Amino acid sequence: MSRLPHARLPHAQRSPAAGVHLVRRPARRPARRRIATLVAALLALVGAALAAPAHGAAGANWWDPVARPAPDARIGVTGAPFTGTDAQGRVRGFVDAHDHIMANEGFGGRLICGKAFSEAGIEDALKDCPEHYPDGSLAIFDLITKGGDGKHDPVGWPTFADWPAHDSLTHQQNYYAWIERAWRGGERVLVNDLVTNGVICSVYFFKDRSCDEMTAIRLEAQKSYDLQAYIDTMYGGPGKGWFRIVTDSAQAREVVRQGKLAVVLGVETSEPFGCKQVLDIAQCGRADIDRGLDELYGLGVRSMFLCHKFDNALCGVRFDEGALGVAINAGQFLSTGTFWQTEKCAGPQHDNPIGLTPTPASVQERLPQGVTVPSYAGDAQCNTRGLTELGEYALRGMMRRGMMLELDHMSVKAAGRALDVMESQSYPGAVSSHSWMDLGWTERVYKLGGFVAQYMNGAQAFSDEAKRTDALRDKYGVGYGYGTDMNGVGGWPGPRGADTANPVRYPFRTADGGSLVDRPTTGSRTWDINTDGAAHYGLVPDWLEDIRQVGGQDVVDDLFRGAESYLTTWGASERHRAAVNLTGGSTAAASSAEWNPFVSYAPDRAIDGSSASRWASDWSDDQWLRVDLPATTLVSRVTLDWERAYARAYRIEVSTDGTTWHTVWSTTTGDGGLDTAQFPGVPARHVRVHGEQRATSWGYSLYDVGVYRA
Ligand SMILES: [Ca+2]
Numbered sequence: 159m160s161r162l163p164h165a166r167l168p169h170a171q172r173s174p175a176a177g178v179h180l181v182r183r184p185a186r187r188p189a190r191r192r193i194a195t196l197v198a199a200l201l202a203l204v205g206a207a208l209a210a211p212a213h214g215a216a217g218a219n220w221w222d223p224v225a226r227p228a229p230d231a232r233i234g235v236t237g238a239p240f241t242g243t244d245a246q247g248r249v250r251g252f253v254d255a256h257d258h259i260m261a262n263e264g265f266g267g268r269l270i271c272g273k274a275f276s277e278a279g280i281e282d283a284l285k286d287c288p289e290h291y292p293d294g295s296l297a298i299f300d301l302i303t304k305g306g307d308g309k310h311d312p313v314g315w316p317t318f319a320d321w322p323a324h325d326s327l328t329h330q331q332n333y334y335a336w337i338e339r340a341w342r343g344g345e346r347v348l349v350n351d352l353v354t355n356g357v358i359c360s361v362y363f364f365k366d367r368s369c370d371e372m373t374a375i376r377l378e379a380q381k382s383y384d385l386q387a388y389i390d391t392m393y394g395g396p397g398k399g400w401f402r403i404v405t406d407s408a409q410a411r412e413v414v415r416q417g418k419l420a421v422v423l424g425v426e427t428s429e430p431f432g433c434k435q436v437l438d439i440a441q442c443g444r445a446d447i448d449r450g451l452d453e454l455y456g457l458g459v460r461s462m463f464l465c466h467k468f469d470n471a472l473c474g475v476r477f478d479e480g481a482l483g484v485a486i487n488a489g490q491f492l493s494t495g496t497f498w499q500t501e502k503c504a505g506p507q508h509d510n511p512i513g514l515t516p517t518p519a520s521v522q523e524r525l526p527q528g529v530t531v532p533s534y535a536g537d538a539q540c541n542t543r544g545l546t547e548l549g550e551y552a553l554r555g556m557m558r559r560g561m562m563l564e565l566d567h568m569s570v571k572a573a574g575r576a577l578d579v580m581e582s583q584s585y586p587g588a589v590s591s592h593s594w595m596d597l598g599w600t601e602r603v604y605k606l607g608g609f610v611a612q613y614m615n616g617a618q619a620f621s622d623e624a625k626r627t628d629a630l631r632d633k634y635g636v637g638y639g640y641g642t643d644m645n646g647v648g649g650w651p652g653p654r655g656a657d658t659a660n661p662v663r664y665p666f667r668t669a670d671g672g673s674l675v676d677r678p679t680t681g682s683r684t685w686d687i688n689t690d691g692a693a694h695y696g697l698v699p700d701w702l703e704d705i706r707q708v709g710g711q712d713v714v715d716d717l718f719r720g721a722e723s724y725l726t727t728w729g730a731s732e733r734h735r736a737a738v739n740l741t742g743g744s745t746a747a748a749s750s751a752e753w754n755p756f757v758s759y760a761p762d763r764a765i766d767g768s769s770a771s772r773w774a775s776d777w778s779d780d781q782w783l784r785v786d787l788p789a790t791t792l793v794s795r796v797t798l799d800w801e802r803a804y805a806r807a808y809r810i811e812v813s814t815d816g817t818t819w820h821t822v823w824s825t826t827t828g829d830g831g832l833d834t835a836q837f838p839g840v841p842a843r844h845v846r847v848h849g850e851q852r853a854t855s856w857g858y859s860l861y862d863v864g865v866y867r868a
């Protein structure tokens with residue numbers, strides 16, 4: 159446990175001529191500095207003897223920059239970042255599954271003010287947008303989102319009187335040194351979602367550039383790599399810094415093993431690949447999706463949303479509620495020409511309720527004359543729009559590339575179908591990163607091998623929700639994550655108050671025990687989680703300590719296993735290969751087949767590989783379809799693509815001789831669409847779908863049946 163006085167070492171100084179710049183450690187050192195270095199070296203030796211893993215040359219802490227810009231933020235953390243893996247070879251550490259480091263480059267470049275870094279130094283990085291000066295009167299988005307008059311002190315560095323703050327939605331929260339502090343506090347995986355929204359960009363008054371979404375995504379990807387290079391420079395060159403953009407899970411594991419931060423690129427945008435929808439007509443095609451996925455993959459993107467906030471050509475969205483929901487519904491109208499439409503939900507899952515708040519005048523003004531936001535029936539809480547054919551095509555394209563699908567923001571109908579598709583292929587890459595999925599589907603995601611993170615709620619609310627799902631994580635042996643969504647205009651935990659009985663006491667130890675965390679200071683401003691809340695990314699370790707105070711060690715322990723679980727999901731997604739459908743070369747028979755002189759509904763239509771043709775039975779409950787495989791083989795998964803005439807109750811039976819049948823799977827709550835029956839592998843020559851109860855007055859009808867070994 160080395161506690162080095164590196165903060166007192168003058169690593170860099172300010173050059174009066176050039177202003178703020180990077181200063182490398184000089185070759186010749188003054189005497190006082192030599193002594194300080196000697197003391198540091200001795201302490202490091204003692205530290206190395208106490209802490210298990212030793213790091214290279216004594217005195218040169220690999221985690222300390224040799225050329226940090228000056229002036230800059232002070233992270234307030236001392237001690238060696240933990241490295242290596244546990245006894246089982248698992249990586250350790252926290253995962254933030256949802257952050258937006260470069261959001262200031264999205265939305266036209268003027269919605270989020272301030273930058274994550276600047277070659278010209280912190281003074282240039284952490285300054286407000288020009289229109290916020292002198293008193294915030296023109297901070298329109300602050301006014302809309304925060305209420306009041308939007309007024310604030312625009313000065314960032316060095317005083318930071320009014321921002322960043324837990325309730326300021328328009329100011330940079332991801333300054334690189336704040337992320338550095340979170341890394342030193344134990345975070346090891348960060349998903350940096352490249353983000354923008356063409357409609358918000360186009361209705362916002364101030365902008366520096368076009369509102370084209372893909373242009374913004376490209377720029378944010380480039381800036382992410384620039385940030386990596388900027389940090390590398392402080393540590394002696396390419397590959398040397400702690401901020402490592404990774405493009406596969408093996409790289410991520412190696413980065414975490416070294417004690418550094420693995421950064422995964424994601425995308426969260428409303429019109430990916432230009433897949434806008436206008437008056438229910440898709441503005442993109444399959445070629446756009448292929449090209450777009452190839453491009454994003456090439457940029458290093460490995461995780462993405464297919465829709466966000468407005469219905470698009472790929473999927474319907476999960477509604478926002480309240481006044482914000484009304485505003486977004488108006489935005490959806492401006493973007494797509496249609497308002498949200500609702501219907502009764504098919505199951506217990508539902509979208510967020512809408513239609514309970516009157517339309518604010520500021521929203522009505524933006525709509526064309528005579529157009530009003532519709533009202534909605536209280537018992538119809540589901541978006542009528544689900545995953546479209548193009549959306550399913552995009553999803554399957556992501557699966558082929560080993561990418562992870564973000565389920566949040568999808569309507570219940572879209573997320574349900576996406577899960578159906580992933581289940582039918584045993585594809586584990588499903589992620590809910592910030593509590594925007596119906597939480598009733600948490601187990602479904604875990605069963606698939608997916609990953610769940612909770613939005614950065616206040617310590618109490620976060621702990622309560624963590625405990626609600628604790629048994630599930632035990633059952634599936636997985637860790638937990640958080641999604642800070644910083645720079646994501648969502649609002650963050652406020653302070654619990656200085657007089658609370660169990661405040662965070664500074665300095666505190668990190669979850670691994672190896673580092674000591676004191677309050678963070680940037681310029682002349684010092685933040686304290688007890689009185690400031692989660693004002694910026696640097697306060698993530700403090701917020702985790704707050705959770706430990708409120709929710710207990712178990713919640714933090716689950717989060718500390720998060721990086722391993724996230725990388726397990728990612729690795730399994732990369733390794734996934736579409737299984738061979740054993741129905742190739744098989745024959746089919748059935749208890750009956752509906753007769754029509756023009757169209758065949760014969761049993762073999764369910765195994766002909768075409769989703770246009772189908773088998774249909776007579777209109778009575780007890781009916782079956784049998785697939786006869788060429789040889790006896792191990793079977794563990796059967797997929798069923800139902801026509802509207804689906805089975806409410808049915809069972810999957812197998813046989814080796816066609817005479818003696820064993821039921822391997824059954825349901826009484828079939829919901830049609832795509833179903834997957836997964837069961838322990840069993841030898842089978844014959845597989846039978848045996849209908850017990852129809853869901854409609856028609857018979858049973860299947861477009862396709864798939865039989866798989868695994
Ligand atoms: Ca077919």
Ligand SMILES: [Ca+2]
Nearest residue numbers: 830831832833
């Ligand atoms: Ca289904």
